[in-house]
Amino acid sequence: MTSVLVLNGPNLNLLGTRQPEIYGKTTLADVEAMCAAHGQTLGIQVTCLQSNHEGALVDAIQDAKGVYDGVVLNAGAYTHTSIALHDAIVGVELPVVELHLSNIHARETFRHTSFIAPVAVGMICGFGARGYILALDALIGHLGGTS
Ligand code: DQA
Numbered sequence: 001m002t003s004v005l006v007l008n009g010p011n012l013n014l015l016g017t018r019q020p021e022i023y024g025k026t027t028l029a030d031v032e033a034m035c036a037a038h039g040q041t042l043g044i045q046v047t048c049l050q051s052n053h054e055g056a057l058v059d060a061i062q063d064a065k066g067v068y069d070g071v072v073l074n075a076g077a078y079t080h081t082s083i084a085l086h087d088a089i090v091g092v093e094l095p096v097v098e099l100h101l102s103n104i105h106a107r108e109t110f111r112h113t114s115f116i117a118p119v120a121v122g123m124i125c126g127f128g129a130r131g132y133i134l135a136l137d138a139l140i141g142h143l144g145g146t147s
Pocket of ligand 1: 010011012074075076077078079099100101102103104111
């Protein structure tokens with residue numbers, strides 16, 4: 001069975017209460033439940049992880065090799081700073097779909113740079129929590145599924 005990791009980075013554990021006017025009122029638990037339910041619809045296994053720590057995210061990407069077929073990654077603020085996450089994605093050669101709830105290109109200029117984008121299959125941003133569903137569909141489509 002196709003298996004996908006949904007990996008969330010720093011401060012995404014605060015979803016629902018953190019700047020709801022930007023990130024919405026959906027909690028991380030809601031997002032993870034949505035991803036699991038959508039995984040069932042697609043007939044795939046979805047595992048969700050979140051960490052506030054860059055090294056733990058690097059570990060999760062490294063550990064994904066051989067276990068998952070691809071990754072949906074919302075690296076939060078590390079998107080804009082982390083060469084380590086960029087290198088980890090290159091290192092494991094797994095397809096990664098970059099995801100942001102907000103439209104990072106319509107926000108502060110420091111959010112316009114992504115170290116993930118050059119090594120991702122593609123990016124989905126600006127669609128709120130629904131973006132996770134779109135990202136799963138995009139990843140499964142990329143892997144050769146029907147979505
Ligand atoms: C975010 C956008 C980032 O710029 C920000 O640092 C986040 C969340 C998003 O989902 O819109 O933490 O990745």
